[in-house]
Amino acid sequence: xxxxxxxxxxxxxxxxxxxxxxxxxxxxxxxxxxxxxxxxxxxxxxxxxxxxxxxxxxxxxxxxxxxxxxxxxxxxxxxxxxxxxxxxxxxxxxxxxxxxxxxxxxxxxxxxxxxxxxxxxxxxxxxxxxxxxxxxxxxxxxxxxxxxxxxxxxxxxxxxxxxxxxxxxxxxxxxxxxxxxxxxxxxxxxxxxxxxxxxxxxxxxxxxxxxxxxxxxxxxxxxxxxxxxxxxxxxxxxxxxxxxxxxxxxxxxxxxxxxxxxxxxxxxxxxxxxxxxxxxxxxxxxxxxxx
Amino acid sequence: xxxxxxxxxxxxxxxxxxxxxxxxxxxxxxxxxxxxxxxxxxxxxxxxxxxxxxxxxxxxxxxxxxxxxxxxxxxxxxxxxxxxxxxxxxxxxxxxxxxxxxxxxxxxxxxxxxxxxxxxxxxxxxxxxxxxxxxxxxxxxxxxxxxxxxxxxxxxxxxxxxxxxxxxxxxxxxxxxxxxxxxxxxxxxxxxxxxxxxxxxxx
Numbered sequence: 023x024x025x026x027x028x029x030x031x032x033x034x035x036x037x038x039x040x041x042x043x044x045x046x047x048x049x050x051x052x053x054x055x056x057x058x059x060x061x062x063x064x065x066x067x068x069x070x071x072x073x074x075x076x077x078x079x080x081x082x083x084x085x086x087x088x089x090x091x092x093x094x095x096x097x098x099x100x101x102x103x104x105x106x107x108x109x110x111x112x113x114x115x116x117x118x119x120x121x122x123x124x125x126x127x128x129x130x131x132x133x134x135x136x137x138x139x140x141x142x143x144x145x146x147x148x149x150x151x152x153x154x155x156x157x158x159x160x161x162x163x164x165x166x167x168x169x170x171x172x173x174x175x176x177x178x179x180x181x182x183x184x185x186x187x188x189x190x191x192x193x194x195x196x197x198x199x200x201x202x203x204x205x206x207x208x209x210x211x212x213x214x215x216x217x218x219x220x221x222x223x224x225x226x227x228x229x230x231x232x233x234x235x236x237x238x239x240x241x242x243x244x245x246x247x248x249x250x251x252x253x254x255x256x257x258x259x260x261x262x263x264x265x266x267x268x269x270x271x272x273x274x275x276x277x278x279x280x281x282x283x284x285x286x287x288x289x290x291x292x293x294x295x296x297x298x299x300x301x302x303x304x305x306x307x308x309x310x311x312x313x
Numbered sequence: 314x315x316x317x318x319x320x321x322x323x324x325x326x327x328x329x330x331x332x333x334x335x336x337x338x339x340x341x342x343x344x345x346x347x348x349x350x351x352x353x354x355x356x357x358x359x360x361x362x363x364x365x366x367x368x369x370x371x372x373x374x375x376x377x378x379x380x381x382x383x384x385x386x387x388x389x390x391x392x393x394x395x396x397x398x399x400x401x402x403x404x405x406x407x408x409x410x411x412x413x414x415x416x417x418x419x420x421x422x423x424x425x426x427x428x429x430x431x432x433x434x435x436x437x438x439x440x441x442x443x444x445x446x447x448x449x450x451x452x453x454x455x456x457x458x459x460x461x462x463x464x465x466x467x468x469x470x471x472x473x474x475x476x477x478x479x480x481x482x483x484x485x486x487x488x489x490x491x492x493x494x495x496x497x498x499x500x501x502x503x504x505x506x507x508x509x510x511x512x513x514x515x516x
Contacts, residue, residue, distance in 0.1 A: 046351045046362075048494075048502040049432035148496035158436050160496045203317035203325040203358075250433055250440075252353030252360025254323055276355055276433030284320030287365075 024141060024173035025089040028165050029123065032083025035165040037143050038136075039075040042151035042160075046275040052255060053155035053271050056227060056294030057134055060097040064138030067095035067115045069178030074142030075152035077165065079135045082128040084165075086137075088118035092173060093140040093180050099132030099295060100188040113188045115180035132191030132295035144174040156227045157272040191295035197285055199304045202258060203251070204280030207243040211282050214238070215258070215304035219266065223298040227272040229259075230293060232302065236264025237282065250276045256285035258304070268293060314382075316374060322350075323362040324370050326377070331430055331442055331470070334359055336385035337377055339507055343386040346372040354431040354506045356440070390428075392509040395474065397423075397465050399514055401485035403453070407467065411447035418486060419514050421445045427472060427510040432502070437476035437494025439504035444472050456482030463488045465512070474504075 028035075038061065041054020055061035055078055062072040077084065082101055086094075096103045096112045103112050104125045110116045112135070118124060126135055145152050145162045154161040165171075205211045219232040237260050239246075253259065253276060257269045261279045268285060270293065283304060285293065296302065314337070315327045328334040338354045341361070348367025353360040363369035399419045401407075408415045427441035444467060452468045457480060460466075464475045466483030475481060476493035493503050504510065 044351060045436075045501070046353045046360075047432060047506050048500075049434065049436040049438055050496075050501070149501055160436065200320045201318050203319050203327075249356035249358070250431065251325065251355030251358040252351075254320060254360070254362065256320060274433060275353060276431060281319070284323075286321060 023089070024092065026092070026139060026171045026173065027087040027089055028167055028169040028171065029087055030083060030085040031165045031167060032079055032081060032126070034080040035084050036078045036154040036156075037075050037145055037162045037165070037171070038078040038153045039151055040073045041153045041271060042149045045149060046252065049275050050149060050160065051155050051157055051272050051275060053151065053153040053161065055136065055153070056270055057098055057136065057291045059291050060134070061136045061138070063113075064095045064097040064136045065142070067097070067113070067180055068093045068138045068140045069176060069180050070138055070140065070142050071177065074138065074174070075145070076136050076138040076143060079126055079137060080133060082126045082135055084137065085123060085125045087123045088120055089170070090120050091118060092176075093117050094124055094137060095180070096126055096135055096137050097188070098135035099129040099191045101129040101135050102127030131193070133297055134294055139173055140176040140180075141174040144172045155272050157274060191297070192292070193297070193299070194301045195292055195296060195303070197289050197293070197302055197304050199258065199283040199285050199306050201306065201308055202281035202283045204248070205282050207239055207246065207280045208260070208282050209238045209240045211237065212306050212308075215266075215283055215306070217303065219302045219304075221296045221298050221300040221302065225296075225298060227270055229270050229273060230268040230296060232266050232268070234265065237266065238264060248278050248280050250278045253277050253281065254284060256287065256290055257281045258283045258285065270294065314377075319360065322365050323360060326359040326361065328357050328359065331356060333382055335428055335430060335442075335507065336382040339385040339387070339390070340377060340380045340382065341373055342507060344376050346376065349373065356431060390507050390509055392511070393503065394511045394513050395489045395491050396515045397487040397489045397512045399487035401465065401487045403484040404486050407448065407450060407484050407486055410450050413447060418448065421448055422472070422486060423512050423514050429504045429506050429508045429510060430471070431506055432504070435476055435479055435494075436496070437502040437504065439473055439506075439508075440471045441473050441510055442470060444470055448472070450484060452482040453484060456480055460485065461488065463490060463493070465489060
C-alpha cells in the first residue's frame with residue numbers, strides 16, 4: 023500500500039481537503055482547509071486534483087517517512103523543507119524515494135502550511151470529505167506519531183514549480199467586509215470595526231477571537247436577545263462582551279449572537295495565516311449599512 | 314418578513330414567527346431553485362447562501378414574494394417516530410413545574426406532533442417545535458457537563474434529542490436508542506428541518 027508514516031506531528035497536523043459544504047441545515051460545519059489557495063496550489067504542484075486531501079500543519083514540526091516513492095509539495099507561508107536533512111525548499115514538487123524522510127520546519131510568518139502528496143491522502147471520507155472538523159470532531163483524528171496515511175493512486179504529473187513565489191503572511195491586515203444582518207444592532211458599526219483589533223491566542227479553526235475596543239450596541243438593542251440564526255464562514259459575530267469573533271471553516275452552523283459584518287471571501291486565506299498578535303482592521307466600502 | 318444583507322453571497326430572511334420560518338423553508342425546499350448552496354433555518358430566520366454568480370438569491374426572493382406562506386407545501390415532509398423510555402433525571406422536576414403527574418408529562422410529550430424547526434449546537438441536534446404549553450420550561454440554572462447520547466430534553470418552546478455526549482442545560486425527561494447522527498450514513502442526520510416527529514413511550 024502506498025503510504026506516508028507520521029514520525030512527528032508538530033503542534034497540530036490535520037487532514038484537510040475542500041470540506042463538506044451543503045450540510046449546514048443538519049448542523050454540520052463546512053470545515054476544509056482554511057487557506058484554500060495554498061492547498062490547491064500544493065495539489066497542483068504534485069499533479070493532483072485541486073480537491074485532493076493533504077495535511078494542514080499548524081506551525082510546522084511535521085516529519086513524514088515515505089513508505090513508497092511519491093512526490094510531495096509544501097505551500098502556505100515560506101517554510102524550510104528538508105529530505106533526509108537536506109534542504110529542498112517549499113512551493114516546489116519534491117520526489118521522495120521509499121524510506122526517505124521529509125520534514126517541515128516552523129514558518130517564520132503565518133500559521134498553516136499545506137503538504138500535498140501525489141495521489142492524495144486516501145483516508146475514509148465522512149460526508150464526502152476527508153477534512154477534520156475540530157468543532158464537531160467529524161473526519162479523521164489529528165495525526166499522531168506512528169499513523170500511516172494511505173495514499174491514492176497518482177493521477178497526474180507535477181507542474182508549475184518555477185513560477186511560484188510564496189507570499190509572506192503579514193502582521194498587519196486590512197480586511198474588506200460587507201455588512202451583516204445585525205449591523206443595525208450596533209452604534210457606528212463601520213467605525214467600530216475600522217479600529218485596530220488584535221488576534222488573540224484563543225483563536226483556532228472555529229474562529230479568530232479579537233481583542234480591542236468593544237463594539238457597543240445601539241440604544242434599544244442593549245438587552246436584546248437574538249433567536250438562533252444561521253452562520254457563515256467569515257461572519258463577524260459579537261458576543262455580549264463586544265469583542266468580535268470571526269468565524270472560520272469549523273464554525274457552528276447556528277448561533278445566538280448578532281453578526282455585524284461578513285469578511286469578503288477573498289480575504290479568508292489571509293485570516294487563516296493570522297497569528298496571535300496580528301493587527302486587523304476591517305474596511306467596508308458600503309456607505310449605508312443595514313437599517 | 315424582511316431580507317437582510319449577509320455578505321457577498323448570502324441573505325437572511327427575518328421572519329415574524331417560527332411558523333413563518335418553517336413555511337418559508339418548506340416553500341424553498343419544495344421549489345429547489347438552482348444555485349442554492351445552503352439553506353439554514355433559524356428560530357426566526359432563514360439563511361440562504363447562493364453559489365457565486367448563480368442568481369439564486371434573486372430567484373428565492375421572487376419565489377417567496379409570491380408564495381402563500383399561510384399554506385406552505387407539505388409534500389416533502391417526512392414523519393419519524395422515536396421510541397423513548399421516559400426515565401429522565403428531570404422528569405419529576407418537569408412534572409412539578411407543570412403542576413401535573415409524571416404520567417401526564419409522558420402523555421403530553423407523546424401526544425404532540427413536532428416539527429424540526431432548525432438544527433445547531435451539534436451535528437444532528439434538531440430543535441423541535443410543537444411542545445405543549447405546560448412543558449415549556451426554562452433550562453437548568455446549572456447545565457450538566459455531561460449529557461448522555463440519546464437524552465430527550467425540553468427547553469423553552471423546544472424539545473430535542475442529544476445526538477452524542479455533550480454538555481447541556483436542557484431538562485431531561487427520557488432517552489432513546491435511536492441514532493440521531495452518523496457521519497457515515499446517508500442521510501447522516503435522522504432529523505432534518507421540516508420533518509415531523511412523534512415520540513412513543515416504551516414504558
